[in-house]
Amino acid sequence: MGELTFVDVCSGAGGLALGLEQAGFAPRLLLDEDAQTVTTLKSNRPEWNVLHTDLLDFDPQDHTESHDVDLLAAGLPRVKSSATAGRVDSGVEERLLEATVYLAHAIRPRAVLIENVPELFRSDDHLAFRDFAHKELDHLGYELVWLVVDAVDFGVPQRRKHGIMVALERASAGRFRAPEPTVAEPTTxxxxxxxxxxxxxxxxxxxxxxxxxxxxxxxxxxxxxxxxxxxxxxxxxxxxxxxxxxxxxxxxxxxxxxxxxxxxxxxxxxxxxxxxxxxxxxxxxxxxxxxxxxxxxxxxxxHATPPPVAAALGRAIAEALNGDPAVPAAG
Incomplete structure (x- = not known):
């Protein structure tokens, strides 16, 4: 199999994309609505195809390079708790989450990776999104895995928990294993x-x-x-x-x-x-x-996703996409 490819939305300073690159993925398209982060991305990787646009305005029909990719990745703006739901910009984060799921409809990657706060994947405040994502992606033939990882377990000198959703086509889903810690002791x-x-x-x-x-x-x-x-x-x-x-x-x-x-x-x-x-x-x-x-x-x-966390997730997804079928557990 050739090099794995990905599209990265809400790319920010490039932490998620950089980690995926380190895991062996090649970017087809990155996009972000902030002009300064786009400058950061182009400054570090002039060869990357970076689009300055809001995900909510993005039309994949105008960007065929986003089609036929292995992974759709999204390190999205952090959702808020119900205690802050009344603020002026309430709902923007949730709309971006839904837009990512709908983008999977349009480009049909082999896997989807969404990174956010742990509460998105375990709090009743966000049960509606979890039900929405499961319904939409299950209908498309994906199986979903929800997990929480801590950046400190991957050599990042920071205690930073991430809520992760990985959706894989059913042919690959059984091979996915959550990444194991890469360090024995925290980095100070x-x-x-x-x-x-x-x-x-x-x-x-x-x-x-x-x-x-x-x-x-x-x-x-x-x-x-x-x-x-x-x-x-x-x-x-x-x-x-x-x-x-x-x-x-x-x-x-x-x-x-x-x-x-x-x-x-x-x-x-x-x-x-x-x-x-x-x-x-x-x-x-x-x-x-x-x-x-x-x-x-x-x-x-x-706001960035630590690249070592993204690299560990990318390797786990790559192994699921490329690996042999999982052997059923004994007993």
Whole structure:
């Protein structure tokens, strides 16, 4: 069998697409409605076919390269709980979920991958979508698998749970196995960021890294409608503070040789992460460039699917599509 191919919708900064590429898939088409993320994608992979459009406006009949692919992938904007359902933009995320399922109707990939929050696949708030997806995709001949994975199990220095839906044609569905963890021990923030903290000659980089001896809490990208970049809600900020990190803002650059790190003296004496370091916490390789101004760049990072998670899922899907039929379990 030749190279596996995919279409990626709501591509963002490219975390899902990059991971799938690492798993051996070749992109036929990526699309996103945000001009800045499209710039990021084209900057890193000029050869990728990237379309600047909203998924809700996308017509696959105008883009035949999206047809006859092995995988339709979607790292969609995070759905909200019922507690926030009354906001102005309520329902946008749900419409994008439905649009992804309808796109599967149109292009008929051999597999569909949707990544979102765990609550989408286990909360009663989203039972209507699960019923819709099952009905529509079962009718097309797919079998669905719902699972939750944690990015920390795949070498990402961050505890970040993902709700995953995988739909496979019935001929392949029995061969799918959820990806197993790829690391025996979590990667810590200090291990991931220690070298970068010292590039400007900060003498306390190693001492700070030793204290940052745990994975990060989940990075949160935030909304375009709210203020500047920070690393997450109150509880996450408190967790960052135990590692000597000021999570209330994002830095323009790492500490220099004169920076005094003393968390007991308050935020001003804690380190701040840069956008590039946040990208490392998300599992992006150092060479992956995030384009735009600082806040927009951070939001791209915070909203991304960690590439190592996408790679693990991609390998599991590839094995199901390419592998021999599963042997029934004994007994």
């Amino acid at each position: 923030v200090g291990a991931a960021l220690g070298p970068s903290m010292g590039v400007r000659g900060w003498p306390d980089a190693a001492r700070w890294a030793a204290q940052a001896d745990q994975p990060a809490p989940t990075l949160v990208g935030g909304s375009k409608n709210r203020g500047g970049a920070d690393l997450g809600p109150t509880r996450a900020k408190q967790k960052w503070a135990t590692m000597g990190v000021n999570a209330h803002t994002v830095a323009d650059r790492v500490p220099g040789p004169d920076f005094v790190w003393n968390p007991d003296l308050g935020r001003d004496h804690m380190v701040k992460l840069t956008v590039e370091q946040a990208a490392l916490i998300q599992g992006f390789p150092p060479e992956w460039r995030i384009e735009g101004l600082k806040t927009a760049r951070y939001r791209q990072v915070g």
